[in-house]
Amino acid sequence: MYRFLENFETGIPFIDNGHRRLLEDMEEAREALAAGHEDEYHRLSGQILTTMQDHIVKQHVYEEEIMTMSRDPELAEQKAAHNHFRSVINQHRTSMNFLNDHDELIDLMHFLNEWFLQHILASDMLIGSALKKAKAAAVAAKAKAAKAARAAEAAQAKKTASEAERPAAETAETEGTPAAPIKKATKKRTTAKKTAESGTSASESADASVAKAAAPAKKPKKAATKKTPAGKSAPAPAATPAAKPATTIVKPKKAPADPFAFTDEFRTQIPLVDKEHETLFDLVRQTYELVHDEFRVDKFDDIIEIIEELRDYTIKHFADEEQYMKSINYDGLPEQVAAHTAFVEKLNAIDFDEIDQNQEGTLDNLIKFLLNWLVQHILKVDKKMPYIPEAAEKITE
Structure with a gap:
C-alpha cells in the first residue's frame, strides 16, 4: 500500500503535495496490478508519467531555486538526480505501447519506489532547512538594505543643512558684519576708560609694566614637610594602587553537534x-x-x-x-x-x-x-x- 507518510514530509506544501499526488497514482496502479486489470495498465502508466512530468519536474525547478538561494553545497548532486528523473520520463514516453503495458507499469513502479525511499528520504528532507536558510538570508539582506537607506538619508539631510547655512554666512559677510567678536572689543574699551579715570597716564602704566617684568622671579615655596625625630627617616608615601588591566572575556565556542551521536x-x-x-x-x-x-x-x-x-x-x-x-x-x-x-x-x-x-x-x-x-x-x-x-x-x- 502506498500512502503519504510523515517521513516523506519536507515541510513545504508545494513539494509535499506533489509527492502526495504521485503516491496516489502509484497506489491506484498497485491495486490494478494486484487485481489483474490489464485494460487499466496503459492508462495508469500514462497517468503516472503525466503526473511526473506536469508537477514533479516543475517541483524540481523550485527545489533547485531554493538550494541556489541558500547556496546549498549539494545543489550539483540534486540537479544530477533530477536530470536522471527526467531521462526516465522521456525513456518511458518513447517506449510506451499497448504490447508492453504490464512491463512498463512494473518498471515505473519499481523506479518510483526507489525514488521515494532513497532520493526523497536522503535529499529532499534537506530542502526544508535550505528554505529556512534562504529566508534568513533574504531577511538579513532586507535589513542591510534598510540600514544603508537610512544612512544615505541621514547623510543627505546633513549635506542639505550644510548647503543651506553656507549662503546665509556669505550674505552676512557681504553686508559688512565684523569678523571680530563685539564683546572682546567692548572689554578693551572699558579697560582703557578705567585707566584714564584713575589719573594714570598711558606712559606711566607702560613703565610700571616694564619694571615688573625686570624684577627677579620669586622662588616657589617648598612643600611643607613633617619633621621626624633624629635617626629616623620619614615614612614613605603610600603607594597608589595600580589600575587593573582591562580583561577581555572570551566566551568558549560551542562544539559542533556530533552527527553520529545516538541521543x-x-x-x-x-x-x-x-x-x-x-x-x-x-x-x-x-x-x-x-x-x-x-x-x-x-x-x-x-x-x-x-x-x-x-x-x-x-x-x-x-x-x-x-x-x-x-x-x-x-x-x-x-x-x-x-x-x-x-x-x-x-x-x-x-x-x-x-x-x-x-x-x-x-x-x-x-x-x-x-x-x-x-x-x-x-x-x-x-x-x-x-x-x-x-x-x-x-x-x-
Missing part, C-alpha cells in the same frame, strides 16, 4: 530496537573515521569489511523490528517493510569498483545517505511504533 531524541523506548539503532549509528561513524584516516594508505579491504558488516547488521535489525511489529499487529508494517527493502537494496547496489577509484568522494556520499536515512526513518517512522512490554521482551538478539 535521547532517537529512542523509541523499545530496548532492543534502541540498542540496534545505536549500533548502526556507531557503524556509520566507524565508516566515516576509516575513510578519513590519513595514516592508512591502503584501506580498501577494511572499507569493504565495514560496509559488509553494516549491511549484515542492518538486515538483522530490520528483521527484529518487523518481528516486533508483527507481534503487536502494527498497521504500519507494510510501509516499514517497503522502506527496509529499499534501504537494503541500496546497500546491495554499492559499487566497490567505484569506491576503489574514488574512495573519499564516493563513501562520503554514501555516509551522508546512510546517516540521513537513519535519522529520518527513526524520527518519523520508528518512533511511531508503540511500546508493548510483553512483545518487546520476546525479541532478543
Whole structure:
C-alpha cells in the first residue's frame, strides 16, 4: 500500500503535495496490478508519467531555486538526480505501447519506489532547512538594505543643512558684519576708560609694566614637610594602587553537534530496537573515521569489511523490528517493510569498483545517505511504533 507518510514530509506544501499526488497514482496502479486489470495498465502508466512530468519536474525547478538561494553545497548532486528523473520520463514516453503495458507499469513502479525511499528520504528532507536558510538570508539582506537607506538619508539631510547655512554666512559677510567678536572689543574699551579715570597716564602704566617684568622671579615655596625625630627617616608615601588591566572575556565556542551521536531524541523506548539503532549509528561513524584516516594508505579491504558488516547488521535489525511489529499487529508494517527493502537494496547496489577509484568522494556520499536515512526513518517512522512490554521482551538478539 502506498500512502503519504510523515517521513516523506519536507515541510513545504508545494513539494509535499506533489509527492502526495504521485503516491496516489502509484497506489491506484498497485491495486490494478494486484487485481489483474490489464485494460487499466496503459492508462495508469500514462497517468503516472503525466503526473511526473506536469508537477514533479516543475517541483524540481523550485527545489533547485531554493538550494541556489541558500547556496546549498549539494545543489550539483540534486540537479544530477533530477536530470536522471527526467531521462526516465522521456525513456518511458518513447517506449510506451499497448504490447508492453504490464512491463512498463512494473518498471515505473519499481523506479518510483526507489525514488521515494532513497532520493526523497536522503535529499529532499534537506530542502526544508535550505528554505529556512534562504529566508534568513533574504531577511538579513532586507535589513542591510534598510540600514544603508537610512544612512544615505541621514547623510543627505546633513549635506542639505550644510548647503543651506553656507549662503546665509556669505550674505552676512557681504553686508559688512565684523569678523571680530563685539564683546572682546567692548572689554578693551572699558579697560582703557578705567585707566584714564584713575589719573594714570598711558606712559606711566607702560613703565610700571616694564619694571615688573625686570624684577627677579620669586622662588616657589617648598612643600611643607613633617619633621621626624633624629635617626629616623620619614615614612614613605603610600603607594597608589595600580589600575587593573582591562580583561577581555572570551566566551568558549560551542562544539559542533556530533552527527553520529545516538541521543535521547532517537529512542523509541523499545530496548532492543534502541540498542540496534545505536549500533548502526556507531557503524556509520566507524565508516566515516576509516575513510578519513590519513595514516592508512591502503584501506580498501577494511572499507569493504565495514560496509559488509553494516549491511549484515542492518538486515538483522530490520528483521527484529518487523518481528516486533508483527507481534503487536502494527498497521504500519507494510510501509516499514517497503522502506527496509529499499534501504537494503541500496546497500546491495554499492559499487566497490567505484569506491576503489574514488574512495573519499564516493563513501562520503554514501555516509551522508546512510546517516540521513537513519535519522529520518527513526524520527518519523520508528518512533511511531508503540511500546508493548510483553512483545518487546520476546525479541532478543
